[in-house]
Amino acid sequence: MSALAFVSPYMWTLPTIEDTDHSFYTKIMITSSRNSYQSSTDFAYKSILKWILSGKVIGGQHLKYADLEKQLGISKTPIISALNQLEDKGIINYIKHRGYFVAEIDFKKQGEILVTEDYPDVGNLKTPAMNDIFSPISLQSVVYEKIKDMIRTLKVVPGQKLVYSDLEKKFGISKTPIINALSKLERDGYVHIKKNVGCYVKDIQPEVIAEVMEARSCLEISNVDFVMRELTNADLTQLEALQARYRSHNTTRFDNAKMTANADFHIHLAQMGRNRFMVKSIENIYEWIGLWIRLDLLPAERIIASENEHDEMIEALHRRDADLLKLILQKHLTAAIQYYLPRHLN
Known part of the structure; x- marks a missing residue:
């Protein structure tokens, strides 16, 4: 048959x-x-x-x-x-x-x-790296990332309703993984599900932004001890290259290219500590910042100051001075909060 x-x-x-x-x-x-x-x-x-x-x-x-x-x-x-x-x-x-x-x-x-490892070549599928403890492995994860990307690129905007039937048609899948993905998006703070009403893209309040920025400061500063313990010359060389890229993008406003270069610098600094969970937490925060915070509101003088502070961080790393690096990071990250939040409230 x-x-x-x-x-x-x-x-x-x-x-x-x-x-x-x-x-x-x-x-x-x-x-x-x-x-x-x-x-x-x-x-x-x-x-x-x-x-x-x-x-x-x-x-x-x-x-x-x-x-x-x-x-x-x-x-x-x-x-x-x-x-x-x-x-x-x-x-x-x-x-x-x-x-x-x-x-x-x-x-x-x-x-x-x-x-499964018994037949990784079935259907010529690409298998995620088994040593990546955060690899997306489910249909729910695929849908989660797609909807999050819709929010990030403003294809859906804060306050907009996400209709289940529309998402089913868009992705060509059943309702169950969509519901599961939206539930995870709600837990992660991207959407709000109102019982018997529907799911809406979340509008972030200033106090939430302040909490995230404070969490970033705590994580990056506490990660310094890991960085100093694991620091290599190759790490410093790569960080200097990322700083050169950050400086080379001359702009009077903190646009997407500048924001990406800044995030790459800070994430690499986090990776130098070689603590995967710390790195993942810091990566998530920078992804969240890129999604929700309008850094283009920062004044031009803050951009110049941030470039200089990056140089100061690199110098502290060369000197293997953990306390100095923590002080520079504290100044650097606190300044971002002070510059940004008053403008967000307007």
Whole structure:
């Protein structure tokens, strides 16, 4: 029989064992020379994932327990566990009172779905680096980044309502990952969800901006001790190159190019401490600043002062003077708050 026999819209039969690659099942079931054991849940997870990535089951297809039990030859419990794992990855969606359905997404195009190490070449998908603890691996993560980019580029503006049906049509996916992505965006402060009303792009208040800028100061100053402990000449050379780029962009207003060069300088300084969680926190703050704060309101004299303060930071690093670097950072970051907030209130 064919791999997908059409019955009705969004209803197909699963591929039979005869339709599949026997070497795949042999690989799953045979114990390795190191006596590793493949659980029923792992077997179900990898089997279903193989079907999806190879196109033997497709977007929108209903995955029925009975069919899966028959084709896999195992009980319902490990199948449910496997389906839950696949849902967590955004590969399938669960619809209440209806069951599990394959996510309606072009997995090859997105290239951000986590593929198991047993077959990283399936569908020629790009696998995220396994040592990157923050790698996006789910459909929810893809949608989250797309909506956040819409906010960042002002394709949607503060106060604008985000309509679920419009987002479903725009991204060509079901409602579940969109709801999950919007919930995360609300937790991260980008949108506000009003019960029984809808989801709206958040309008940031000045006191929130002040809190974020203060958090930036605390993080960057506390990171100095890590930087001094890990400092290398190569780090300093790279920081000096970033400072040269920052200075080379001559402008009387803090435009996007200047803002990006400034963020690159500070993020590299954070990376010199080699604490991944500290770096990620500081990266998130600069991303937030770029999204919400109009740094173009800063006066020209503040731009010149910031360039000089960057040079002073580099000199403190050459001298391995942690206390001096903390003082310069304190002055540098506090000045930004003092210059910016009064203008934001107007």
